[in-house]
Amino acid sequence: MNASMDTGAIVQSAYSAPRQATDLARRYTDVRAETERLCAPLVTEDYGIQTMPDVSPPKWHLAHTAWFFECFVLTPFVRDYSPYHPRYHYLFNSYYETVGQPYPRPRRGLLSRPTVAEIYDYRAYVDAAMLSLLQALPGIMPSADEDEVMRRTLLGVHHEQQHQELLLTDIKHIFAMNPLRPEYQQRPTDRTEARARSTWCEFDAGMRRVGHDGSEFAFDNETPRHKVYANAYAIASRLVTNGEYLQFMEAGGYAQPEHWLSDGWTTVRQQKWQAPLYWERYDGRWWHMTLSGMQPIDEWAPVCHVSLYEADAFARWRGKRLPTEAEWEVAASREPTTGNLRDAGYLHPRPAPTTAVPAQLFGDVWEWTCSAYGPYPGYRADKGALGEYNGKFMSNQVVLRGGSCVTAGEHVRSTYRNFFYPGDRWQFTGLRLADDR
Amino acid sequence: MNASMDTGAIVQSAYSAPRQATDLARRYTDVRAETERLCAPLVTEDYGIQTMPDVSPPKWHLAHTAWFFECFVLTPFVRDYSPYHPRYHYLFNSYYETVGQPYPRPRRGLLSRPTVAEIYDYRAYVDAAMLSLLQALPGIMPSADEDEVMRRTLLGVHHEQQHQELLLTDIKHIFAMNPLRPEYQQRPTDRTEARARSTWCEFDAGMRRVGHDGSEFAFDNETPRHKVYANAYAIASRLVTNGEYLQFMEAGGYAQPEHWLSDGWTTVRQQKWQAPLYWERYDGRWWHMTLSGMQPIDEWAPVCHVSLYEADAFARWRGKRLPTEAEWEVAASREPTTGNLRDAGYLHPRPAPTTAVPAQLFGDVWEWTCSAYGPYPGYRADKGALGEYNGKFMSNQVVLRGGSCVTAGEHVRSTYRNFFYPGDRWQFTGLRLADDR
Amino acid sequence: MNASMDTGAIVQSAYSAPRQATDLARRYTDVRAETERLCAPLVTEDYGIQTMPDVSPPKWHLAHTAWFFECFVLTPFVRDYSPYHPRYHYLFNSYYETVGQPYPRPRRGLLSRPTVAEIYDYRAYVDAAMLSLLQALPGIMPSADEDEVMRRTLLGVHHEQQHQELLLTDIKHIFAMNPLRPEYQQRPTDRTEARARSTWCEFDAGMRRVGHDGSEFAFDNETPRHKVYANAYAIASRLVTNGEYLQFMEAGGYAQPEHWLSDGWTTVRQQKWQAPLYWERYDGRWWHMTLSGMQPIDEWAPVCHVSLYEADAFARWRGKRLPTEAEWEVAASREPTTGNLRDAGYLHPRPAPTTAVPAQLFGDVWEWTCSAYGPYPGYRADKGALGEYNGKFMSNQVVLRGGSCVTAGEHVRSTYRNFFYPGDRWQFTGLRLADDR
Amino acid sequence: MNASMDTGAIVQSAYSAPRQATDLARRYTDVRAETERLCAPLVTEDYGIQTMPDVSPPKWHLAHTAWFFECFVLTPFVRDYSPYHPRYHYLFNSYYETVGQPYPRPRRGLLSRPTVAEIYDYRAYVDAAMLSLLQALPGIMPSADEDEVMRRTLLGVHHEQQHQELLLTDIKHIFAMNPLRPEYQQRPTDRTEARARSTWCEFDAGMRRVGHDGSEFAFDNETPRHKVYANAYAIASRLVTNGEYLQFMEAGGYAQPEHWLSDGWTTVRQQKWQAPLYWERYDGRWWHMTLSGMQPIDEWAPVCHVSLYEADAFARWRGKRLPTEAEWEVAASREPTTGNLRDAGYLHPRPAPTTAVPAQLFGDVWEWTCSAYGPYPGYRADKGALGEYNGKFMSNQVVLRGGSCVTAGEHVRSTYRNFFYPGDRWQFTGLRLADDR
Secondary structure, three states: OOHHHOOOOOOOOOOOOOOOHHHHHHHHHHHHHHHHHHOOOOOHHHHHOOOOOOOOOHHHHHHHHHHHHHHHHHHHHOOOOOOOOOOHHHHHOOOOHHHOOOOOHHHHHHOOOOOHHHHHHHHHHHHHHHHHHHHHOOOOOOHHHHHHHHHHHHHHHHHHHHHHHHHHHHHHHHHHHOOOOOOOOOOOOOOOOOOOOOOEEEEOOEEEEEOOOOOOOOOHHHOOOEEEEEOOEEEEOOOOEHHHHHHHHHOOHHHOHHHOOHHHHHHHHHHOOOOOOOEEEEOOEEEEEEEOEEEEOOOOOEOOOOOHHHHHHHHHHOOOEOOOHHHHHHHHOOOOOOEEOHHHOOOOOOOOOOOOOOOOOEEOOEEEEEEEOOOOOOOOOOOOHHHHOOHHHOOOOEEEEOOOOOOOHHHOOOOOOEEEOOOOOOOOEEOOOEEEO | OOHHHOOOOOOOOOOOOOOOHHHHHHHHHHHHHHHHHHOOOOOHHHHHOOOOOOOOOHHHHHHHHHHHHHHHHHHHHOOOOOOOOOOHHHHHOOOOHHHOOOOOHHHHHHOOOOOHHHHHHHHHHHHHHHHHHHHHOOOOOOHHHHHHHHHHHHHHHHHHHHHHHHHHHHHHHHHHOOOOOOOOOOOOOOOOOOOOOOOEEEEOOEEEEEOOOOOOOOOHHHOOOEEEEEOOEEEEOOOOEHHHHHHHHHOOHHHOHHHOOHHHHHHHHHHOOOOOOOEEEEOOEEEEEEEOEEEEOOOOOEOOOOOHHHHHHHHHHOOOEOOOHHHHHHHHOOOOOOEEOHHHOOOOOOOOOOOOOOOOOEEOOEEEEEEEOOOOOOOOOOOOHHHHOOHHHOOOOEEEEOOOOOOOHHHOOOOOOEEEOOOOOOOOEEOOOEEEO | OOHHHOOOOOOOOOOOOOOOHHHHHHHHHHHHHHHHHHOOOOOHHHHHOOOOOOOOOHHHHHHHHHHHHHHHHHHHHOOOOOOOOOOHHHHHOOOOHHHOOOOOHHHHHHOOOOOHHHHHHHHHHHHHHHHHHHHHOOOOOOHHHHHHHHHHHHHHHHHHHHHHHHHHHHHHHHHHOOOOOOOOOOOOOOOOOOOOOOOEEEEOOEEEEEOOOOOOOOOHHHOOOEEEEEOOEEEEOOOOEHHHHHHHHHOOHHHOHHHOOHHHHHHHHHHOOOOOOOEEEEOOEEEEEEOOEEEEOOOOOEOOOOOHHHHHHHHHHOOOEOOOHHHHHHHHOOOOOOEEOHHHOOOOOOOOOOOOOOOOOEEOOEEEEEEEOOOOOOOOOOOOHHHHOOHHHOOOOEEEEOOOOOOOHHHOOOOOOEEEOOOOOOOOEEOOOEEEO | OOHHHOOOOOOOOOOOOOOOHHHHHHHHHHHHHHHHHHOOOOOHHHHHOOOOOOOOOHHHHHHHHHHHHHHHHHHHHOOOOOOOOOOHHHHHOOOOHHHOOOOOHHHHHHOOOOOHHHHHHHHHHHHHHHHHHHHHOOOOOOHHHHHHHHHHHHHHHHHHHHHHHHHHHHHHHHHHOOOOOOOOOOOOOOOOOOOOOOOEEEEOOEEEEEOOOOOOOOOHHHOOOEEEEEOOEEEEOOOOEHHHHHHHHHOOHHHOHHHOOHHHHHHHHHHOOOOOOOEEEEOOEEEEEEOOEEEEOOOOOEOOOOOHHHHHHHHHHOOOEOOOHHHHHHHHOOOOOOEEOHHHOOOOOOOOOOOOOOOOOEEOOEEEEEEEOOOOOOOOOOOOHHHHOOHHHOOOOEEEEOOOOOOOHHHOOOOOOEEEOOOOOOOOEEOOOEEEO
C-alpha cells in the first residue's frame, strides 16, 4: 500500500493550524487527554453499556479512537510497530470494511473484556508510539510520507473530537435508560431570564459560494467550495424553543397526519412518539432527562432531541420550512464561531441571548436542514480505507449544521456538515425556521 | 369544504391539452378504457395477489383509481352523489390520511371480496357519474368549481396513467414470484442487432433553468421552474447495458464493499443480492423474468431492475457517477419525448439505436439520478388531501427520470420527477453514467 | 422403494369399514365430492386467500388433498403414471420433507396460478386414476402392495376429511379478516332455549386402558392401546359457555397475571388479547364472526376460539383445571359418538341439551386438555414419508379431543387425538372443566 | 396479607434438614457465601453483561437472590423493615407479576447502576437483616409466622443454589460470546482414560410410585408422590458421548429431516445449527468453549449443550428414544446422589467411570427426557406470589433430570424436575438413551 497516496481528499489543508510536528504533538496530547477527562465522572460499570445499536459503550469510543491511530498511522508508517493486541483490529474497527469486516456494531455492549483498565493501557501504548513518531519528525522517512503522517494524525485528532461528542451523547442515553437516572454532572447554575423574541434575518437572491475554502482543516465532505444559486429567503433569529414546541404538542401535532412527511407519520405511529426524546410528563408538568438528571422543561430553552420528522412537522405546522444547508451556511459564515458549546460546561441547550441577531447559530443544538446529505459538485471519495470516512454515508441522511452544547468549540465551523437519519433523536438536535422571501 | 381552493398547486395548467369538458371527457374515457385493456390477459385469480407490501393486487389498482374520482370529484361536487359502497372509501384509499385512516397497505392481498366483477361494476358506476358530470359542464355550478372539477379530473387521468405503469410492474412481480412463471404476453419479435457504443455528451458550466414552465400539465413537484447553477459535465449517450453490468458482477462487484454506499452494502448482505432482481443463473447462463416469461439476458439491452445502490456502485466501480436530476433535465429538454415506451408494446427495455446521440432518454428504464427527492425552491404542498399526493414523500427517496418501457407515452416529459427508495428494485429502473468535465 | 413396508403404523386396521376395494372406491368418491360441495358457496376470488401463515387458501386444500393420492398411491403403485403437472409435487406438498423440500407455507396465498379451474381439473384427473386403480383391484399386483394401496387410500380419505375441517376453519378466518364480513351460509334457525346447568360426572381412581383398540380405522398416534393409572376425578357435564367466559372477562381476567401460564401472559400482552378470537364489542354488546356473518353472542352457547392459555386461565380462575386426555377418553368412551357435528349443518357451537349428562363430548368445539401431545408408550413413527404424518409434531403442542361443529361425523371417535399449539385460536376450540376427587 | 397462608405448597417439608433456626442460619450463611465465592474470578466488567435475553448479568443474579429474601421474608415479617433501595423491588424482581410488573428481562444488561459494589452492599444489608431475624427466633412472632419465615428462608436458600448454577451457565455464555474467549478457571488436570461401553439397564413393567415423598426439602413441582404405570423398558448405562454424537454429525444428521421433530427441523434451518452450542471446527478438528477456555473435544466425555431437538434426533437416528421422567426417576431412585457435580470442581462433563452401572445419573449434564413439563396429578400451585415459582411454567417446556457439573451436590435428588424449552442449549444439557422392552 502506497500509504501516502490515499487520503489527500480527507484533509484538505492539514497544516493550517499545526504547521509543525511539535504543534501537532501538543494538539494530539491535549485532545487525547480531554477524551479521558470527559470520562472522569464514570464508574467502571458505565463504560460497557450499549442501550441501542446506535449507542456505543464509552470504553468502545476510548478504544476505537486509539485504534484509528494504530490502524492508519502507526501500522503503515512505523517499521516493526507491534499492535497492542492482535484482536483489537477486529474489535475496534467501526465501519472500515476495506481493512476487514468489523465486529458487529449491535454487539459492542457484550464485551466485558478487554477491561476498562486494559483499554486505558491501550491508549497509553498508542500515545507513546504516536508521540515517539511525531517527535522523530522530520527526517526519518520520505517527505511525502511525513506529510501523510501529519495529515492523518490531524484527521485522527478531529475524529477523536467527534467521538468526544458521541461519548457525551451516548452517556446521556445510557443514563436516561436506567430507571435510577444517574447524573453525569451537577447542574450548572445557569438560570437565565433571557426571553428573546424570534425575528427574521433576510437574505437577497443571488449566486453564493459555499463549502470549505481551504485555509483551515476540513473534512472532505465540505469540499469543494462551489457556486449555488439561492432565491431570496429569511431565517429565524434564534432556535425554536421548548415553549413553541409545546404549543405544537398541545395543538395535537403528534395526532395530525397533515403536518408530517409520510415516513415521519409512519414513525410517529410505530414508535408512539408523543414528545421529544427524553421528555416525560409527571407531577402535572413536563420534565426531561439531562446530563444533570431529570429537570423541568425550560420554555425558553431550545427544543432538543427532535428528529428531522418532528422538526419538519413543526415547521410545516407553523407555515414555515427548514433552511437548506446553503441558506444556513450563508448566514453563519458572517458570524463568529461562538455559542453554548461544550467548553461552556452546560452540556445542555440554553435560552437565546437577547443581544445577538441572529443568535445560536453555533452551539446549543445541531440544526436540521432540509438538505439531503450528498456529495458537493466535484466531490470524489478517496480510494483507500479512509475514503469510507464520509462518502459512503451519502444516502438516506440529512444535513445538520452548527454544532451543539456537547461539541468542542474548536471543532465547529460554518462549512461543517453533520448528518444523521431523519428519525434519529438521541443527538442534541433541534431546529431554526426559514421562509421564502 | 371549499373544494375549489385546495388543489391549485397540483395541476399547474390543467387546460393545456383538454381545453374543454368534451375534450376532457374523451381523454377520461380513453385512459379508463386503457387501464382495463391492460388487464385483459389476466385471469380472475391474478387480480387479487399481493406478493410484497410494495405490490398492490391488480384489482386494487382498478378500484383505487375509481375511488380517486369518487372521493375528489364526485363526492364533493355532485349533489346527492351516492358512493357505490359505504366501505370502499376505507378499502381503496391509498394514503390520504386526511380523508380517513386507510386500510393497511400490506393487507391488500387478503381481500377476496369485493370480487373482480364487482370492481368492474364499481368502475362503470363511477364512469357513468363522471361522464354525466362532464357532459353537463359548463353552467351547472360556480365557474371556480367547474374549473376545479376539470383540474381534478385531469389530475385523476394522470393518476390513472401512473397506476397503469404500476399495474404492469406489479403483474411482473406477481408472475415472477410464481414458480410456474406465467407469461403476460407473447414475446414480441424484437431481436435487434443494434450495438451502440457509449460516448459522452458534454455540457458547459452555467446557470440553468429547470422545472415545469407552465404550458402543459405537470404535477406540483415539478414546480416552480427555477434557476440552478451547474458545473461542466457530461452524460453517457446511452443507458448502461446488461453486458456492462455483467462485467461488474464478474469482477466481484457484489462482494467488494468499496464500491457501495454504506446502506447499500448492508442491504446487499441482508438481502443476499448477487444480481439484479429477476435474474437467475441456470443452464450455464443468465436468464431473467420478463412480461413474456423467462428469457435469456440480452447483453446489449439496458440493465433493468437495479436499485439506486446497485446503480451507484456500478458507476463508482467505473470511476463515474450518476447525473443530478438537473443535469439530466438539461440534456433531455432538448430531445423529443420518444422512445421505447409502453405504447411500443415491448414492455421490456431494448438495445439503444445506433442512430441517435444521446439515446434512450425517454423510455426503456427509469434512470436513477443522484438527487434526493425534495422540494424545489418555493414549492409548497397543498393544504387539502390532494396536497398529500407528492409533497409528503419528500424524504428518503431518490429522483428517477425519463419513463420506462411500461410508461404511457403521453405521460412522460423532461420535467417529470419519479421517486423511489434507494433499495427498490421492482420498478423498471436502470442507469446512465455521468461525469465531471 | 418397497412401498408396502412403510405405512403399517399409520393405519392400524385399514379394513374395518371398507373391506373391499369397491367399498373403498365408494367411500373415496363420497368424501372427494363432499370436499367440493363444501366449496360451493365460494367465489373464485375466495379460493386464493391466505390471511396468516396458519391458514391455507381453499384451493391449496383442494390441490394438496389430490396431491396426497398422487404422491403416496398413484406414483408408487401405478406403472407409468404421469403426474398431472411436474411442479405440483413442489407446490402442494405440505410438510413431507423426505419427499422433497416443500414450497414455503407462508407463501401459499401468492399463487394465482394454477387457477381454480385447473385445480378442479387436477382433482378430476387424480380421481379418474384412483378409481381406475381401485376398480382394477384385486389381482393386478402383489397382494402386499394391494393391501398397501388400500391402506393408503383409506388414510387419504381420512386425511381429506381433516382438510374439510381446515377448509371451513380457514374460510371463517378469511371472511373474518375482510372488513366486508361475507357470509358462508345463511344462519340456520337454531335458536334453542336450552339452559343446561353444569354438574359433575365422577370417576373412581384406578387403572384404565386408553388408546385405539384396533377394530376401526385410527391414526398411528392413537396407538398402542395402553394402561394408565388415574386418580379419582370429575368432569363437567357440559362445555364452558360464553356467559361463564364473559364473567371471567368482566372480572378482569385478561388483566390479572395470576391466572395465566407464563407463556400465556406474555401472549396476552403481546397480542393484546381482550376476548376470544372473532369477538368484537359494539352497540353496547358483544358480537362475534360466524360462518353466517356477525352474530350476537349467545350466553348459553359454548365459548369458542379460545387458546389453551385462555382455557387454562379460565379454569384456574374458577379453581378447577382442564382434564387430561386420558380422563376425557375414559368418560367419552362410554358415550355415543353423536353431537353438533358438521353434518348437522350449524357450523357453529350450540347450547348444551338439558337431556344428556354428560353432554357435548362430541361436536361443538374441540376440547383443550392439559396433556402435551406426545407418543403413547410403545409408539414408533413410521420410517417412510408417511411417518411424518403425526409423529414429528410431538413437541410444543397440546391434545384436544372430541371434534367440533365443523368435523365430519364419521371422523370422530373417543380415541382421536387432535393437537394444536397452546396459542392457537382459529380452530373451533373450547373447554370443559375437570377437578380432582 | 396473611403471609403464613400462601406458600405451604412450595416447601413440602421445610424442616427435614435444618430443624432449627440456628441450623438454618448456618445454612443460609454458607450458601450466600458460596454465591460470592463463585464470582471471585470475575472482573467488575463481567458482572454487567447480558449476551442474550435468556442470560442474566452476574450482578443481576447477585441482586435478585438478595431481593428474594427482602421481598418474601424481610418485608412481610420484619416490622419497620426498610428496603435497601426503593427501586430495587422493580429492578430485581424476576417474574413475580403479582408483586408488580418486573423490569423487562431483555434489558437487564443495560444497567450500569447500581454498581457491583452497591450490589455487594445490598447483599450485606439483607444478610444482616436475615441473620438478625433468624437469631431472634423463636418467640418473637406467632408460631405460624415463624414456621413460614423458616419455610421461606429455606426456599430462598434453594433458590439461591439454582441461581448459582445459572451464574456459571451464564458466565460461560458471556465468555463464549467474547472473541477473546476468557477463562473462568484453569483447566483441571482431569484427563481420564476411562472408556466405558454403553450397556442396557432393564426394568420390568409395573406400577411405580414417583414424586417427592416428604422426608426432605423439595419444590412443589415434585409433589405429590403418585402412582404411574410403566411398560418394561431399558435405559443406557451411561450418557451419550461426544464421539457418538460426532458419528451422527458425520452421517449428515443435521441435514436429514427424517430424524427431527418438525419444530426442531425448523430451528435447525433457522439457526443454521451444525453442531452443539459452543462447538467450533478449526485446525482440522472440533473444539468447544469451556469454563477453562477453548478445549479440544474429548470423544469419551458426554455430549453437552444440545437442545431437546438434537437429543431427540440423535436418539431417533439410533433407533432409540429418550426416557420418560418416570423411567429415569425409577432408575435413579436406587442410586446414590453422587457424581461429577459442581463441588468436584471440574465444571465440565467427564467420561463415565467404567466401574458403575448405571453411571452418571447425577452430575455431568442435565438429561433431556421425553416428558413435557406439567403438573403431577393433584398438584396445585400456590395462591400467593410464590405460587408463580414453578407452576406457571408448565407449558411448552420439557423435563430434565439429574443435575450437571455446575449443580451444587446438595441440590440434586432423584425427584428433582428441571425444565427448559426444547430449543434451549446454553444449559449443561445432554442425553441418555432409553428403549422399550
